[in-house]
Amino acid sequence: MADSSDSPKEACGVFGVRDPQQPAAHLTYLGLFALQHRGQESAGMAVSDGGKITIDKDMGLVSAIFDEYRLQALPGTMAIGHTRYATTGASAWRNAQPVARHAGGTFFALGHNGNLVNTAELAGDRPDADLDSDSDVVAALIADALTADPQIADGDGALIAALAAVLPRLQGAFSFVIMDETRLIGARDAHGFRPLFLGQCDTGGWVLASETPALNVVSARVIREIDPGEAVVIDDEGVHSFQFAPPQSRALCSFEFVYIARPDGTLGGVGVHAARRRMGRALARQKPVDADMVMPIPDSSIPGAQGYAAESGIEYGDGLIKNRYIGRTFIAPSQKLRDNAVRIKFNAIEDNVVGKRLVVVEDSIVRATTLRATMRLLRDAGAAEIHLRVLSAPYRWSCFYGLDTSDRSKLVAATMSIEQIRDHLGADSLAYLELDQMLTAISPEPGGFCTACMTGDYPVPIPGMLTT
Numbered sequence: 001m002a003d004s005s006d007s008p009k010e011a012c013g014v015f016g017v018r019d020p021q022q023p024a025a026h027l028t029y030l031g032l033f034a035l036q037h038r039g040q041e042s043a044g045m046a047v048s049d050g051g052k053i054t055i056d057k058d059m060g061l062v063s064a065i066f067d068e069y070r071l072q073a074l075p076g077t078m079a080i081g082h083t084r085y086a087t088t089g090a091s092a093w094r095n096a097q098p099v100a101r102h103a104g105g106t107f108f109a110l111g112h113n114g115n116l117v118n119t120a121e122l123a124g125d126r127p128d129a130d131l132d133s134d135s136d137v138v139a140a141l142i143a144d145a146l147t148a149d150p151q152i153a154d155g156d157g158a159l160i161a162a163l164a165a166v167l168p169r170l171q172g173a174f175s176f177v178i179m180d181e182t183r184l185i186g187a188r189d190a191h192g193f194r195p196l197f198l199g200q201c202d203t204g205g206w207v208l209a210s211e212t213p214a215l216n217v218v219s220a221r222v223i224r225e226i227d228p229g230e231a232v233v234i235d236d237e238g239v240h241s242f243q244f245a246p247p248q249s250r251a252l253c254s255f256e257f258v259y260i261a262r263p264d265g266t267l268g269g270v271g272v273h274a275a276r277r278r279m280g281r282a283l284a285r286q287k288p289v290d291a292d293m294v295m296p297i298p299d300s301s302i303p304g305a306q307g308y309a310a311e312s313g314i315e316y317g318d319g320l321i322k323n324r325y326i327g328r329t330f331i332a333p334s335q336k337l338r339d340n341a342v343r344i345k346f347n348a349i350e351d352n353v354v355g356k357r358l359v360v361v362e363d364s365i366v367r368a369t370t371l372r373a374t375m376r377l378l379r380d381a382g383a384a385e386i387h388l389r390v391l392s393a394p395y396r397w398s399c400f401y402g403l404d405t406s407d408r409s410k411l412v413a414a415t416m417s418i419e420q421i422r423d424h425l426g427a428d429s430l431a432y433l434e435l436d437q438m439l440t441a442i443s444p445e446p447g448g449f450c451t452a453c454m455t456g457d458y459p460v461p462i463p464g465m466l467t468t
């Protein structure tokens with residue numbers, strides 16, 4: 001859960017529920033609230049009362065968009081929801097999700113976490129002016145399938161047949177929640193880049209969510225992860241599954257463990273908090289340093305800093321306090337204040353840092369703008385030495401699977417040596433966790449993770465990209 005602009009922005013969060021015993025809009029509100037860290041630009045939900053689907057979406061945070069009055073206007077016991085950070089398409093209302101289409105007698109809505117890499121090929125030369133994002137293109141393809149093929153258009157299972165035709169054509173990262181008036185569907189790409197979980201409520205209802213805390217918040221227990229290449233269909237009869245594509249070698253985003261996912265969740269059977277602590281311990285073994293205090297850049301680096309402190313025996317302490325109420329789009333009323341944005345986000349605890357040799361633990365360094373200002377803040381507060389330790393390997397390559405780092409020229413580790421980055425940040429020393437150590441800290445079992453942003457080794461090739 002990164003909170004500095006130095007980290008890549010969050011992915012997106014998806015949620016779905018089908019529970020005849022409970023109001024779906026209220027459960028979806030809770031689920032989206034638990035997934036707020038994955039996308040803070042817009043949020044929305046589509047709710048079905050069994051006969052009609054109502055959609056409500058807007059720019060802003062979940063709690064700012066939805067209130068009791070608005071939720072009451074969304075009756076029904078089945079819903080999907082989405083929190084968005086723009087990775088393709090502009091940050092604008094028209095790109096808020098769920099997206100919806102009416103085609104061939106079927107009305108459906110769709111929420112997407114991830115990023116496709118063959119969007120241009122899929123879009124072809126369509127004249128459709130509404131295709132702003134890869135999610136729009138997928139919705140258009142499903143609509144095409146619902147109308148173009150009479151065998152698909154007919155019958156109760158039209159949407160399932162359309163998905164079986166469209167999903168195998170998609171390349172890249174996707175975890176979808178999709179619904180028509182009566183069915184809830186979850187689907188995950190064949191590499192499993194982004195997480196997607198199935199849970200069940202005490203009432204017997206079913207839930208889909210990007211992360212396990214979103215299941216916990218609606219009192220659903222985790223049943224399992226959706227498998228790579230699998231779609232699950234939830235209807236009156238329960239949960240059905242079909243494999244729309246053969247699973248490929250698993251490529252779960254390793255950065256989910258570094259900072260994207262909530263620390264109170266599990267992914268691939270691994271507790272995220274414990275994994276981050278192990279990264280911190282590994283970093284302390286790999287790059288020890290004489291110091292007086294280990295401190296995190298709050299909040300996502302806290303478990304890693306705790307791990308570093310435990311392994312090194314150096315006291316753990318807080319050197320920075322973060323304003324927890326700062327949204328991604330806070331308003332700074334003047335240029336001077338905007339230039340000083342880091343002080344709006346963080347403040348130093350002077351008593352804790354003055355005269356001290358600090359080990360400052362950060363989850364990742366992507367653009368380094370905020371981190372540079374944060375280092376200055378600690379110096380101004382009287383830190384004697386700053387030894388920066390990073391819980392991941394250098395982020396040198398763009399992510400095309402759902403994070404907003406497609407402009408490689410903005411990635412500090414792509415353009416500077418480690419020594420240049422240290423100098424740029426004004427740290428006394430700088431060390432990154434070695435990639436193999438990072439992966440071992442996540443899981444002792446080898447393989448299974450995407451590491452493309454650190455290695456340039458893309459599990460799904462990026463059309464037109466030269467990686468050397």
Ligand code: SF4
Nearest residue numbers: 253254399450452453
């Ligand atoms: S490139 Fe990096 S951020 Fe993107 S999916 Fe792979 S590991 Fe995650």
